Amino acid sequence: MQALRRILALVIKEFVTILKDPKSRFVIIGPPIIQFFVFGYAATYDLENVRYAVFDESRSVLSRQLLSKVEGAGMFRLSGYLDDDKQLTESINSEEARLVIHIGPEFEKKLRSSQPVEVQVIADGRNPNVALIALGYFGTIVEQFNRELMQQGVVQRDGPALQLVERSWFNGNLRSRWFIVSALGGIISMVVVIILTSLSVSREREFGTFDQLLVAPFTPLEILIGKSLPGIVFGMLDALIFSAGAVYWFSVPFRGTVTALVVALLCFLITIVGVGLLVSSLSMTMQQGLLGSFLFIMPAVTLSGLATPIENMPLWLQRADLINPVQYIIIALRNIFLEGADLSMTWPYLWPLLLIASVTLPLSAWLFRHRAV
């Protein structure tokens, strides 16, 4: 009973510390929500408005037919027509166009006499992902154009003997926004929580109030609980707002269960609070706390599979990544949102989180007293 009252007092103190100042009240809720929406739109691999230029030496009915298909595809945006090779080089160099379509002077003549022709496409490799996807898309436009030519009887040829039939599961239109937005909320609330907790002990150390806390009748466990709760509460609040935003604003499907979502987020936040407090109890100043949390955030987010697949990493790095808590919540969130996982299907990603927490939390509680000042 005594213990509960002490914990309650400590928890109230921690909440007051955060909420007493209007600026800090704001930074916990306001910016994360703005970020979620801005990044939800920004974080996409789906291409739109790829600027392209046309160098059409043929200026014929057929070349225009091909170009109008490009225009109608929705992915490309015309930046201009070019007259010679020099302009072509210049438009790619200066990033005016990221793709140049070059149609030779003989285009129509050759086609009408049933000779094969080549269309040259040049892509700006400074962003290789955009280059590859845009080239692939242009390739399918040309395939359609070929089929049209044969249907219209412009060229007499056997149809292409091989036909690739493509289908994608779980995400029919291959929208990458679903993939990213479903996991983005986890990442943003993690950043809030880790900064919150990593500064909480170091701030008291810097101001000298931590010594007072240590001589007060609190056990390390009680301090640990008092320091953890605000992070978990605010993190959960942010994460739930983001989950609702993902579903109602970004129209990401929610196919799993709410229980699974809440339990998964809870496990994750406990783990993250553990990391934040560990950083915090190692730091003597707030600057060290902030830099320390970045030392964790940067690799953890980069190697989490949020933006680039873990499968593309070398094997030794994938093994090392097993201790990265962020990758588990990302898989769990994607499973819950997109594949309809319930709690039991999510469990394989939750116990590693709890395992990590069971190391970091006791370690930071121990460090409260034993970190040499």
Next chain:
Amino acid sequence: MILFLMRMRGILKKEALQILRDPSSIALALVMPLLLLFIFGYGVNLDAEHVPIAIVSDDRGEMAQDLIARFELSPHFELYQVKNELEAESLILSRDVDAIVRLQDDFSSQLLRGEQAPVQLIVNGIDANRARLIQGYVRNIVSNWSRMRQERGEAGAGPPVSVSQRIWFNEGAESRNFMIPGLITLIMTLIGILLTALVIAREWERGTMEAMLVTPLRRVDILLGKIIPYYILGMLGMGMSVVVAVTVFQVPFRGSITALLLLSSLFMLASLGFGLLLSAAIRIQFVAAQISIVAGFLPAFFLSGLIFDLDSTPPVIQIVSHIVPAKYFVTISHTLFMAGDIWSVLLPNGLVLAAMAVIFLGLAYRKISKRLEG
């Protein structure tokens, strides 16, 4: 003049000692870049290799075997031969494979008769970008194979129009050449904004600002004293990153060192200006830390073109991205590394950075008031 130099010597010595005695800022400036380069160099890769795919084919015919052999030879795929559709579907559901390629039983005979023979491809679309890359790889294999058959005269003439494609500046379309120059921007942002966001707020919180205010230091001295040491740290971090990028990761550097030094200085000053402005305006370390991440670091990651393409975002986001200094330097750095000194790209972006540096530093100067009340 002499007085100014004396004052500068004093404050620079104070700031340098403050940095040197707190190992965490040195760690951020020198250890963090190496750690990040290492992680990005190995960990961030958009090129898929050894993608596990299942092949379903009962066709023992020569044609089918020949096409399957093409998949086996490709460095992009790791094949799983399965007996039937059901087995393949359970593999894709359990995430053991990312795609299924299916040939019908009469694939070879259809081809021999000159009929259309479908090659069916099913991909797991959860990771849309990866799915698109897999589709691209499969398309390439199939079209190369049919071109080869045409050349050997086994099939009718090829398609009327074919595409010859070239990728400039990055012939192999390697994502590392794209990621690492962008990462250098992120490293400089971290040093410029994160390190400095706390330095003035800290003096206010600890009350040492009051001590500085009673010295003969002028505002410009205080500002210069904060800029110079961190500028040096930031440029050291940048130089180190470029050397590691070129030597260890073999990223090409086609621009000139002069252009790099000039433009990265502008970017460094803009970032420092932003960090110092935050610190001077907010005066509370906790809030300054949160804002520096929200307004400094995260936009540099998401709104700069570092990983995600800005042109594909809605217009509002594109407008917002214009106030992110990192956007301009990511463009500059991609061009300097992969394309060279192309001034039609470097100049406009450099000018914007210069303007931002002037504005942020000017505002920071105004915010460092010599008065106690905010």
